[in-house]
Amino acid sequence: MPGLEDLYREIILDHYRSPRNRGTLETPPAHMAKGHNPLCGDEIQVYLIVGDGYVEDVKISGQGCSISQSSASMMSAAVKGKTVHEARRMIDAFRSMMSVHERAVAGNRIDHEEPDDYSDVKLGDLDALRGVVKFPVRIKCATLSWNTLTQALEEATA
């Protein structure tokens, strides 16, 4: 359908169809965080085991639309095995990719500071979500799992 190619890329639909790292982990040892998008009812749980500064394992459960589910799936694949520091930079890089519009939608003033440079961060598959920025209401779907991961990371490293 014209206009939607940017949103529903094949790789996004693939992650939606066959989500990676789906399931749960026992808590403890895992840490779990919950996210929720009241607008569309999407819910997500991120299970995380951090050991020795590494994301040892991550699992995702919950339900939601293609964007929130594929974003969560790609995220899990991207951060698994990375150092906590790398995962944090990935979160920042992803948010930055989404952020201009997220701020505009949230209605806050957009500050004209120089943005951080994340060109070193390899987003891989995640780059396919760039098209979401054109659909402001969906940005919250894409960022839901990332906000939830942030929470889980905080708890796991507290």
Add this chain to the structure above:
Amino acid sequence: MPGLEDLYREIILDHYRSPRNRGTLETPPAHMAKGHNPLCGDEIQVYLIVGDGYVEDVKISGQGCSISQSSASMMSAAVKGKTVHEARRMIDAFRSMMSVHERAVAGNRIDHEEPDDYSDVKLGDLDALRGVVKFPVRIKCATLSWNTLTQALEEATA
């Protein structure tokens, strides 16, 4: 001032300048009722002595605009010495003179019943208040004392 002659007739201003039956009566034996127009702050007290089916004495106190004060003054002069029945018919006749517009202003549907015939009731000076009907917001000023008299009569004859 053009347009206002109908409202501020000389006789009205005369009653306003020199109100009749102004004062208070001891309660008991008198009955007292209070009236209040929240819109303009007008307040009135009607003191009433009813004996043997007659309005033996009536006094008015309180304060308010020219219309509410002159209407109260004329009313006191009109009902003093009358039978309770005559006073009641006078109240009805006065209300009827004011009523079309009062109903419209209160916003109620105007019912198209045949109005009662009050041609037998002599309104005298009070007829000068007929012009108030053209100034709908003032109707409540004109009727304030009459509503208060009704209350006082009810208490005095209860």
Add this chain to the structure above:
Amino acid sequence: MSLDVARLKKDFPVLEREIDGKPLVYLDSANSSQKPQQVIDAMSRFMETSYGPVSRSAYQLAANATELFEGARQKVQRFINASKLEEVVFTKNATEALNTVIQSWGRANLHDGDAVVLTQMEHHANIVPWHILSAEKHLELRWVPLTDDGQLDLTHLDQLLDGAKAFSVTAMSNVLGTLTPIRLLTDAARAAGAISIVDGCQFVPHNVTDVQAMGADFFAFSSHKMCGPSGIGVLWGREQLLEAMPPFMGGGNMISDVRLDGFDVAELPAKFEAGTPPITEAIGLGAAIDYLDEVGMDNVRRHEMDIAGYTITMLKERFGDDITIYGPDNVEVRGATISFAFRGIHPHDISQVLDQTNVCVRAGHHCAKPLMRILDTPATTRASFYLYNDESDADALANALDGASDIFNF
């Protein structure tokens, strides 16, 4: 069809809007309806020539504005057949109307442990105020369950009402489209000694409303769902009940006297209208009522039975088992608000794809989360029709659903 929809569509300028060259197919009227030019013009004209404060100032401009404002109240009175003008209270929306009853009547009349009956298809506006009150009063909330086809299951109604103090129920579900048997429900409440509070938010825009025939004690609805402006709603209540209730908000207009140590309330309806009311909005609501009167609410209802019947049949024929329509099939007991699930595609994705062809539907929980849990889904897609929708809109919906199938073909 009962309505000349092609002609009516022309009254709604927004429906002429094209996005990317495609006309707007507006199927979200249960959320908020569009406004006819007549309403927009009535508001502009009022602000351009007659705006003035109401109920306070005595000069001609203000007296005239007050008359127009009170004239709108009379229109509402007649439209819902209230017996008294004083029973018609203007609020900001149906939610404030429900909060006024539940919080004010509730605080004055309910005690610890009292039971209140709701239904499982209520909107949050008729649930959360009860929770708020419950935090103070520890109420026992009882819930009328649903049948499989989304009607109220009244099997145990008398038990549920036994000893209850209030029955708070919608006249039409904003999710399922179900019309509830209101008179039967208010009769049962009365027999049990409970007052009945009816949420008429979805009912009033689509049906002939008669609050007296319904037997309700309180009745709430919003202007913005019935071709009127945002910013105004209505609470209707029986005079004796409104008289006996304490006020909800304090301020100007709702008092007859204020002293340093207390205040006296004004007469109805001012008692529940604290502060400057939605003046221009009342004028707009009055114009919306004129508009709906002209069309005829019986015609609106017949039209929506037709369009609901057409749409349900068409969608089932076209998509078979791929579509699940919630709520009753029988158009006698439902309106043209149609929630559905389609091929396991998430409602948010459906609405996104539909939006590409300017088909506007709502995806979500529709402010009815308890009902979503009973339907066992986090969200539904809802297409809601109004007097300006016809078969072409239903067909556009179906065509757009084909588009969603193409993308999510797994």
Add this chain to the structure above:
Amino acid sequence: MSLDVARLKKDFPVLEREIDGKPLVYLDSANSSQKPQQVIDAMSRFMETSYGPVSRSAYQLAANATELFEGARQKVQRFINASKLEEVVFTKNATEALNTVIQSWGRANLHDGDAVVLTQMEHHANIVPWHILSAEKHLELRWVPLTDDGQLDLTHLDQLLDGAKAFSVTAMSNVLGTLTPIRLLTDAARAAGAISIVDGCQFVPHNVTDVQAMGADFFAFSSHKMCGPSGIGVLWGREQLLEAMPPFMGGGNMISDVRLDGFDVAELPAKFEAGTPPITEAIGLGAAIDYLDEVGMDNVRRHEMDIAGYTITMLKERFGDDITIYGPDNVEVRGATISFAFRGIHPHDISQVLDQTNVCVRAGHHCAKPLMRILDTPATTRASFYLYNDESDADALANALDGASDIFNF
């Protein structure tokens, strides 16, 4: 003069209205202001081309309407210099804003016998909600008295604030025109450990507003007094205070979850915006802010100092002892809202005579009965000027007063 009033007048179509061939002299803006064409058009245009539900549906029309609605919130934020967007809550009017604070913050934070400080010049909207709460909590209300020229008498302020939990005060009197020394008052409150609630209803339309510089904790005002539409008001509050308060009304939009046995609140500002908000009205308020920005609030304030000075001097010169003007003479501490008594003629009669030449003033207690008792009069006549009034309006007022003298020449 600081403003080109002749040009501004043209923006307000109602001012071109003639009644019986005479132009409108609108001197009741403290009650409710007129609306410029720019505001009227913004609302019509929105309803004609862009109306959609906000915050709920995801299609383009609705997303766009949400963006415009939130854009209006941003305009308010900037206009009053709130530090956070989440602190700007849309209500139906200032009265709802004050009730929200007083009832919700009050129920959660005040206890039996707690003291609250008000002033004797408060509007009913800042008195009656305290009385309503007092009926539950038996609060001790303390009152800051007035000086002879209608300013706050702060001699005993510290004693009054001693041990008090809240100071609820107007930034400008709607009767006397007095501007109160807000920063000094909020500082005193803070020093005493009390929160400060500022009624900005009369202040915002006529002055540059900076809620942070004012040091307020809560701040309330209405759109309809500042060239915006009826049906919308604003509550601003400090984020931590709003976060810690329970919601006031329950319903859609203010929740993040609802269950049969309870609910979770939404984030700010949605938590205090139950139900469908005044959507078109927010667009109109945004347009009013654009309009006022264009004129410049500092210019508005300077203009009103000029016109207040001119009017007070002129009336005193012309009528001498026949006129008593309430409130301060010094235009540094007052706005152009001028209450007066004239030759013992009842205000209702004055306003009636003035109305004959289309001079619109308010006669009455101005929703400030306690103040009337202090002024020892049941009512005053009030002429209130705004950016569209000039000396010709003040002169028309004086000429009309001559007319009243002629009739009531005793």
